[in-house]
Amino acid sequence: MRVIAEGAEARIYAADILGIHAVAKRRERKSYRINQIDTGLRSQRTRVEARILGIAAAVGVDSPRPLLVHDCEIVMSDVGGTTLRSVLADNELDENAVARMMRAAGSNLGRLHHANIAHGDYTPANIVVAPRARLAVIDFGLSEVTQSIEAKAIDLLLMKRSVDPLRFSDFLNGYRSSFRGADKVIRRLLAIERRGRYKTRTLLVTDDAP
Amino acid sequence: MPVLGIESSAHTFGVGVVDNGKIIANEKSMYSIGTGGMVPGAVAEFHASNARSTISSALASSGASIKELEAVGYTRGPGLGPCLRVGLLAASTLAARLGVPLIPVNHGVAHIEVAKHVCRMRDPLALYVSGGNSQIVALSSSRPRRYTVYGETLDIGVGNMLDVFARSARLEPAWGSSVAKVARGGSYVEMPYTVKGMDFAFAGLLTKATSLLGGHSTKDVAYSLQETAFSMLCEATERAMLLTGRRELLTCGGVAQSSRLREMLGSMAASHHARFGVADNALNADNGAMIALVAEKIMRSGSGYGRTGINQRDRPDSVIVTW
Ligand SMILES: Nc1ncnc2c1ncn2[C@@H]1O[C@H](COP(=O)(O)OP(=O)(O)OP(=O)(O)O)[C@@H](O)[C@H]1O
Ligand SMILES: [Mg+2]
Numbered sequence: 165m166r167v168i169a170e171g172a173e174a175r176i177y178a179a180d181i182l183g184i185h186a187v188a189k190r191r192e193r194k195s196y197r198i199n200q201i202d203t204g205l206r207s208q209r210t211r212v213e214a215r216i217l218g219i220a221a222a223v224g225v226d227s228p229r230p231l232l233v234h235d236c237e238i239v240m241s242d243v244g245g246t247t248l249r250s251v252l253a254d255n256e257l258d259e260n261a262v263a264r265m266m267r268a269a270g271s272n273l274g275r276l277h278h279a280n281i282a283h284g285d286y287t288p289a290n291i292v293v294a295p296r297a298r299l300a301v302i303d304f305g306l307s308e309v310t311q312s313i314e315a316k317a318i319d320l321l322l323m324k325r326s327v328d329p330l331r332f333s334d335f336l337n338g339y340r341s342s343f344r345g346a347d348k349v350i351r352r353l354l355a356i357e358r359r360g361r362y363k364t365r366t367l368l369v370t371d372d373a374p
Numbered sequence: 375m376p377v378l379g380i381e382s383s384a385h386t387f388g389v390g391v392v393d394n395g396k397i398i399a400n401e402k403s404m405y406s407i408g409t410g411g412m413v414p415g416a417v418a419e420f421h422a423s424n425a426r427s428t429i430s431s432a433l434a435s436s437g438a439s440i441k442e443l444e445a446v447g448y449t450r451g452p453g454l455g456p457c458l459r460v461g462l463l464a465a466s467t468l469a470a471r472l473g474v475p476l477i478p479v480n481h482g483v484a485h486i487e488v489a490k491h492v493c494r495m496r497d498p499l500a501l502y503v504s505g506g507n508s509q510i511v512a513l514s515s516s517r518p519r520r521y522t523v524y525g526e527t528l529d530i531g532v533g534n535m536l537d538v539f540a541r542s543a544r545l546e547p548a549w550g551s552s553v554a555k556v557a558r559g560g561s562y563v564e565m566p567y568t569v570k571g572m573d574f575a576f577a578g579l580l581t582k583a584t585s586l587l588g589g590h591s592t593k594d595v596a597y598s599l600q601e602t603a604f605s606m607l608c609e610a611t612e613r614a615m616l617l618t619g620r621r622e623l624l625t626c627g628g629v630a631q632s633s634r635l636r637e638m639l640g641s642m643a644a645s646h647h648a649r650f651g652v653a654d655n656a657l658n659a660d661n662g663a664m665i666a667l668v669a670e671k672i673m674r675s676g677s678g679y680g681r682t683g684i685n686q687r688d689r690p691d692s693v694i695v696t697w
Contacts, residue, residue, distance in 0.1 A: 172613040194612075195645060196638035197605045200562040285571035289617065306570060318528065322571045325523075356528070 173209070173305060178242075185242040186231060189213075191305070206236040209305035214238050216281060216304040223279040225272045226300040243300040249288035252327065261297070263334045266327070268299045270338025273319060276301070278343045282315035283307050287326040317352035324353070375444035376436065377673065378429075378468070379666025382461030383453025383481050384505065385412055387421040389432035390663030392670050395491065399436035400656060400663035403428045406547075418456035425464040432662065443472055447669020450478035450680075451688030452506065458684040466682070477669040477679045481660075482507055482627075482690040483521060487671070488664035489626035493651030499524075499620040501611045501639065502690075504627035505533035508607070510572055510614045511690060519695040524614040525572025532603055533629045535576040539599060542584045543592050550629055553596050560597025563590055567602055572614050574606045604635045608642050615646055624651045630658045671697035 165177035168187065179188040191206040214233040217240065221227055228240035248265060251257075269291050276283060283290070284306025292300045308315065320339070324332050340346040376398065381388035391399040403424035405417045433440055448465035451458055469476035486500045499512045500521075510525040530538075536550035545552035566582050568575040583599040615623060623643045629635060630652055643650035657664060672679060675696040 170616075172609070172616045194605075194609075194642070196608050196641045198562060198601050201567065201601060201605050204564075205567060287571060318570050318573070322573065 171303070173206075179239055180242075181231070181239070184231070185244070186239050187228070187242045188237055188239045191236040210236050210238055212307060213304040216307045216309070219279060219281060219309075220276065220301060220304065223275050223281075225275050226294070226298055227304075228300065228302060243292050243294045243302065245292045245294035245300070247289050248291040248293055248299070249326075251293050252288055252331075262331065265293065265297070265299060266331045266334035267338030267341070269323075270335040270340075271342040272299060272301055272338075273323075273335075274339045274341065274343030274346060277316045277319070277339075277345065277349065280309055280311050281307055282310050282312065283319050284315075285322065286319040287322050289326075313349055313352045314356075316349045317356055320349060320353045321356060375442050376438045377445045377447060377666050377670040378432070378443050379447040379479070379662045379664070379669050380429075380461045380465045381449050381481070381484075381660050381662045381665045382421050382457050382464075383449045383451065384457060384660060385417055386660040387424050387428055387461070388660055388662035388665075389428045390661060390666040391432055391436035391438060392663060392666040393436075393438070395667070395670070397663045397667065398438065399432040400661055401428055401432040401435060402659075402661060414454040414456045417454065418460050421457055421460040422463075425460065429464065429468070440472070443468075443474055445469070445475045445477055445669055445673045446472070447477040447479050447665045447672075449481045449484070449665055450683065451685035452481060453684075453686060455684065455686050458686065462682075462684055475673065475679060476682055477672050478682055479665045479668045479672070480688050480690055480693045481665075482509070482511075483693050483695075484664035484668045485626040485658070486511065486521070486624070486690070487668050488657050488661075489624045489630075489651065489653040491667060492653045492657065493622075493624055495622045495624060495649070495651055497620065498622035498624045498651070499611070499615055499618055501607060501623070501625040501630075502627045503532050503607065503625065503629035503635070505537065506531045507627065508532045508574070508576075508629075509690070510611055512614075512618050512620060513695060520693060521690045521695065523689075523691050524617065525574070525610045528570065528573050528575040529577040530580070532576060532607065533627075535580045535603065536600075536629070539580060539583055539596070543587055543596065545592075550632060553600060554632055554634065556593055557596035557600050558593075560591070560593040560595075562601065563594050563598045565598050565602040567606060569606050569609050572610045572617070574610050576603060576606075579603060579606075600632075600634060604632070604638050607635070608638045611639065612642050612646075615643075615648060620648065622649045622651070624653075626653060626658055628659060631655045668697075 169176040177188040214230045217230045232239040290303040376393040385405040388402040405420045446469040508527040511521045514522045540548040566578045640650045677696040
């Protein structure tokens with residue numbers, strides 16, 4: 165099979181079947197992890213991804229259709245197009261089109277959060293700009309079904325870190341438009357950022373023994 | 375002419391001397407934490423009473439005379455306020471007496487820069503892992519250049535997590551190396567694994583591991599905790615490698631002394647045909663040489679030293695890299 169893309173976790177192969185453009189996403193073994201962690205993680209994420217792909221489509225978020233799940237591999241429909249990340253990297257962009265895409269990316273996340281799905285890696289690398297400027301969301305391996313405000317706020321945090329501020333504000337407008345609980349999650353995002361990373365009072369150390 | 379650097383952000387009072395990128399002295403006094411944590415006031419007192427002797431022994435082993443010093447660098451942060459203040463006080467007194475510039479240095483940037491320097495890397499992705507910090511960073515290509523944080527811990531630093539676990543398990547001394555020692559030959563017990571893109575979280579893992587301590591052997595719990603934590607770090611770093619397209623990977627900071635973490639990162643880097651590097655343990659532990667090294671770079675770049683003072687939460691991405 166022909167490899168068409170390579171992510172950090174998985175290889176994507178072309179796998180057309182019965183006239184449907186399909187891709188196979190296979191989570192490869194990671195040599196750095198012990199087997200007990202690696203095997204469990206790969207199959208668990210594959211199952212989660214297949215299940216959530218189903219829910220995403222049902223709540224109106226364009227995403228690949230899962231066709232077959234086996235061990236650490238999912239065969240799913242090919243959504244075509246290129247990632248939003250590579251679209252944004254282009255210097256000669258129509259800013260109106262970008263604003264529209266960022267809003268659409270936001271409203272997709274709003275719909276997922278409304279359905280209590282936290283994506284877990286919601287960055288432009290996992291959003292595909294499909295033909296006719298339709299946006300599809302992919303890569304649900306780190307997702308979870310959860311009511312947690314914190315998990316939803318982390319989705320916002322990851323996106324915020326990946327795009328510049330103006331684009332993020334378009335994104336938030338889209339997010340608010342499709343999700344009534346948006347403000348609560350946005351408030352949590354600000355709280356997470358305020359928490360800072362250096363909050364530990366009695367700092368302990370991990371240098372080797374003297 | 376040589377530059378002297380003082381590190382005092384946590385338990386170590388370190389003094390290093392660098393001359394033209396060459397480390398010619400690296401001395402330290404270390405506050406011993408035993409099985410407890412550390413009380414900032416007590417550590418600061420320890421630093422204050424060891425400052426003079428550590429500076430003298432660094433100068434003596436460097437072979438340089440105090441009058442030759444061209445500048446004095448010190449750690450601005452992040453770290454414990456009382457400890458940082460002792461370093462600043464010692465450095466500013468020395469600089470004023472010699473009439474040379476006083477140069478503040480970010481602790482995390484110093485860890486990264488010294489590793490980059492000794493590994494002879496040009497533009498690596500860095501996994502900086504210490505007690506309070508766990509970050510994946512690389513220099514931005516846009517100007518002004520800064521270290522961009524691609525991923526980091528969403529709660530506690532990996533080092534802190536290992537230390538707290540070590541205390542709960544009554545390991546002595548209560549830090550990461552003891553966890554590594556007891557973990558040898560353990561078998562895996564299931565642990566929560568939390569990665570969000572290039573970020574990760576350790577609090578849930580710590581809670582679970584601590585709660586298993588009664589029912590399972592310390593060996594098995596320590597082993598599973600360590601394997602899980604390092605796998606998480608490796609996975610997040612791998613995602614950042616692909617995103618940034620870097621061909622060099624380094625790890626630095628106290629936890630970078632772990633041979634298991636090095637082995638895992640090395641294997642991950644090799645699978646992407648990237649070069650992996652790590653500095654000697656003496657440079658991964660807190661030390662003055664890295665502060666001297668960056669102070670010298672800042673001085674040679676000739677573009678100002680930044681505001682003198684301390685900042686307990688000084689972030690690496692707030693530093694403009696002028697060198
Ligand atoms: N259904 C699909 N249709 C079209 N292209 C796809 C599809 N699924 C994945 N791709 C392509 O493959 C790439 C990697 O996919 P994906 O993000 O699912 O893998 P991953 O390894 O989990 O990623 P990560 O690096 O975030 O861990 C995507 O960026 C996209 O270009
Ligand atoms: Mg992806």
